[in-house]
Every structure is written in C-alpha cells, then in structure tokens.
Amino acid sequence: MLRKDYLLDRWVVIATSRKRRPTDFVKKPVETKAKVCPLCPGRERMTPPAVLLYKISDGRLVKEKDSDGFRHKDWLVRCVPNLYPAFTPPTRDDVRRKRGLSEAWGHHEVLIESPNHDEHPGNARVSQLIHVVNAYIDRLKTLSAKPYVEYVSIFRNHGVDAGASLSHAHSQIIAMPFVPTTVKAELKASRISYRKNGGCVFCDIIERERRSERFIWENQSFVVFAPWASVHPLEFWIFPKKHVSTPAKMRKKEVEAFAKTLRICLGALKTLVNNPAYNYGFHIAPAKDAEAKKYYHWHLEVYPKLAIWAGFEKSTGVYINTVPPEDSAEELRKAAVKEEKKLG
C-alpha cells in the first residue's frame, strides 16, 4: 500500500509481504565500549565550560554557567559546546563582512541530561526529565535570539545504531543560519492550507488521528500517535493539543505533562523491543517567522532505528516500511498503558 505524508511530498510503501510484527525487531543492544565517560560527574574538565547548568543552591534551583577556569559540580543537567561542532559562531569580523549562507554559522551543543550515566528518557525519573525539557526551552530561547540564527534544532540520538557516539544520556542542540528543508516544506504546506481553509492543518490531523487506529496515548496536554505514512516501524509523533507553534512558552503544568509523555512513550518503546536505538527531533516554528505562529504546530517526531535505509530509499527519496503504523500503534498503546501503571 502506498501512503503520502500529511504535508510533505514523502511517499512510503507499507510492504506487508514479510508479515512482520513490531516485536520481531527485538535484538541484542549493541554495547559501547566501557571507556572513561567525559559526560559523567567529576569529569567536567573533559568538556568545554557549560553554557548553562541547573543545580540546587540553598535549597533552590538555580541556573549557572562555567567559566574557562571554573567548573560547577553537583549539577542536575549541563549544556556544553560540542567538541566537534558542525556549526560555529561567527567572529565579529565575520558578522561585519556578512559572508552569509556559505558559512555554517551557528552553535552546536550537547545537553547532558542527568548526572546518572544511564538515566535515559525511557527509564528516567519524571522529575529529572522536567529539568531536561526546561533546559531545552532555555537554550531554544537564548539561541533563537541571536541575530545569525534562523532555526534551532533539538534532537536526540540513542544507541550506537542511531549515531550516538557517547552512551551517557544526552541530547544535542544545533542553532543554524537557515530554516532546514523539512521544516521549510512543512511551513509552506501548512501556510497554503491556512490561507485556503483558515485553520491549522496540524490541529485537524491531531483530532483525526486521536480517534483513529493509529492513536497511542494522551494526557491533558499532549497526544501521541503513529503517523499515517510512518517511515519507520514503531515511529510515533507527540503533539501538544493546544495550537501553539513553539515549546518556548510552555507553562509548568505543560512541561510536566510533556516530561511524563516522553517517559511513558519512550519507556513503552524500550520495553517493547529491548531498548532499541532511536532518534528524535523537535519540529518548531522559527522564532523570527511571526506569521508561522498562526499555522505551524510544534511537535516531536520519534524514529526507532529498526530498519536500514538502503539504495532504494537513498536514491529515490521513497521509503519502504515493513510494519503498518496501525500495528505499531496497537503494540505501543498496550505498552504505554503498562508503563503508566509502573510509574504509578
């Protein structure tokens, strides 16, 4: 069966001839070699100074920074520049000369999500994930405000197969000088729909999928479903129910609800297929695009790494998924209920 993404010109063949169940993908996780972890507490000198960290001081949560000569201890989360950045800030001279798009101006940061090496979202304390989400928001706001930044990408690579070179729980944040291809295409399609129909196309999608076989989980603020044209087995998307284009203005209650959603859905994925590798990425309206507020709806897309994109996918831009999203949703739905019970 052929399916097209809600908005993108992205086609997926749902190929069921192998009759694979989502749980057929269980395999032994690849272990990274036990090396000295540069992200663990006590090794703060192995990273550049933190641009942001949270810690408890006099019984209160405070935000701090390291300096060249000083590293804070006893942090809860810690955000440091990537030692091998894909994007780097312009010098003053660069900005003056305005060399524009040919240079990869921006920032590339690593958010250390916990002092505990293995406290990943699938098994973390919700209280810890609240710090992670708040740190995402803090960096999103700070980086978006820089004059040479047009987009901030927040993403997570989990497991060797999904490109994580360090096993300590961490996310990455890239601030970049242009709006990336996928988000640009989503913005364009949702703008066209808004001008034609007057509403947010994502709000319609959410309402439809909530009541479909692809529904997975929801709470007061968020809804989770397997997308109609899922590219990956067990892929799921998390949307805020309220129409809002960026997570930058989430309230305390919403941050808690989002942290709990992450915990339950990534916990369900972890339980279901034995801690698989996965990637996730936020899709957010660019802070400097005032009009996008009306028609863009921020969300998080989670891509389990259970299959390999091979010659067909790479040369055609068309994808083959051997598991129907309805089957993925059914398994994740059951697993999410169990996770919620475990959490209490």
Add this chain to the structure above:
Amino acid sequence: MLRKDYLLDRWVVIATSRKRRPTDFVKKPVETKAKVCPLCPGRERMTPPAVLLYKISDGRLVKEKDSDGFRHKDWLVRCVPNLYPAFTPPTRDDVRRKRGLSEAWGHHEVLIESPNHDEHPGNARVSQLIHVVNAYIDRLKTLSAKPYVEYVSIFRNHGVDAGASLSHAHSQIIAMPFVPTTVKAELKASRISYRKNGGCVFCDIIERERRSERFIWENQSFVVFAPWASVHPLEFWIFPKKHVSTPAKMRKKEVEAFAKTLRICLGALKTLVNNPAYNYGFHIAPAKDAEAKKYYHWHLEVYPKLAIWAGFEKSTGVYINTVPPEDSAEELRKAAVKEEKKLG
C-alpha cells in the same frame, strides 16, 4: 562550510572540525552468518522462477526464462522476483478497476550478478560486469514498457550496514507506478534550467567537475567525480559524457566502458577503506516522459555507508558530512589509478 546540491534543495554542512581523512573510516567488515545461500548455483529452486537469465548455449550467449516446474542451470546472471516484494503487479481485475496510486503496483526483482557468491563489482571480472549491465538494461526496457510502470529504480546494497540481507553479489530492480521524489525534483530543476538556458544542466556540471578538484576518473565514455555537496564521505557519481537520458540504448562499447568504470571505481573504494558497505542507485529519465530526453542526463550515484544519519539529518533534511569531497576525490583518484594498473 555550507553547500547546496547542484539541483535539489539539499544542504550539506561540510564539518571539518574532526579533521577526518577518508581512510579514517576503515573498519572490520561485518560478516553475515554463513547460511545456505539461496542465490548460489544448485539452489535455483529456493527462488521463484527467473524472469531472465543469460547462459551460454552452443557457444552463444542466449537469454532464457525459468518456468514454475523448471529451473535453468549454468547461468551467468539470473533475475528473479523478490520473495518479499515492496511492489507487486496488479491483477487483471485491479487494472480494470483502476485503483490508482493507493496501491503499490509494480515489480520487485533481484538480479543475481554472478554464479560466484563473492563476485561483487569491486572485484568482479569486467566480462562478468558486462553481463550485469546488459541485464540491467534488459529489465529496464521490459519493465518500463508495462502500462502501470512510471519509473524503474535499479540499485545495489552492499554489506550488512547498507541493508544487504544476503551476501551473494546481487542488485535489486523496482518498477513503480510513479516517478520518485528525488528524480522528480531533478527533472523539475533540469527542465527549468533547459527552458531558461537551452542546454542540459548536467552537461555543464560534468564539464565543470571534470576540471575541478573533485574529479576522480574518466575514460572515453564516462566521467566520475565527487559531487560538490557530497552527503557521504567518499561519495561519487558516474555520468556518461554524451548527453543521454537513459542507459537503455547503450552501445556495446559503452556497456564495456561502463562495466570497466564500475570495476575501477568500486575497486578503488574497496581497497581504500577495506570493503566498506555502500549503496548505489541509477537516476534515469522516465521512459514515458518524452520531453525529459532533452534535459535529463542519466547517472549512477554511489553512497559509501561510512557514517550514520542521525536525529539532526532525519528531522531537518539537512546533512552533515565530515569529509570534504575534495579530500574524498583525492584519495579515490589515487586508488583508481592503482586499480586500473592492477586490471592491466
């Protein structure tokens, strides 16, 4: 440094902070388990009947087919339906009811490239690769002529990391009912350029890259270079020098020249980084698009699998490549010269 593809809205960050050389990617190849190989001679009953095979009969090369009850032996190459097809032919009833795009109508075939399990293009006899190329062309012509086929994708997955589930030398052929995203975008961009400038934009690219630092190898009929916005370390593209939109009409001399180009360049890649996994895919003008002949230029894109697309790439559609294509070309250029000498 930021680079955009010649035609596609595809951006790549050439991120050199890790200072990686192409040869840093050498690793131990992943071995597939030694199982009974269903593609080896003597096991023809393990596959569906061949839709095409070449064999020598009375001293002449002949084209044959298997039937349900009969399998030919002593074949040179053999093309069989994939046991787990992503695309399947419509029934007569389907065609009558014309259910159109929602069904994945088409064909999915496996081309067994040699009776010798390990005769991959990087180490094959050129005489054997000539059979492979001729079989590609035969299937391309036959499948393109079917009324429900709009595009034929010919691709190869080499190595477990690149998605090859069988280690016997083989390619895959998918006939599909629509022109895939990437080719559609290339067609659109080259059509716009043709209408504006009157020539083939690929002919211009070839001429420019032949004289650039990204040049790798050429013979009388083909030129090989690392593309300006290479997505992968050691990526290279093979173009016919002559303006031609499809390989379907290659002459004998050109088939030989193409087989030799494959052998030398894939041999160079193999030697350089210890038989890495890779994918390749043909880009061909759709047979039913008469106008595309004027502005489309067929080619083969080879993607070594030396890095992992992670959360950033998957959620933004923007790529990070840690090796500049100029460095990749330099290494491949030297290795190709050595391969050519070895071949004699």
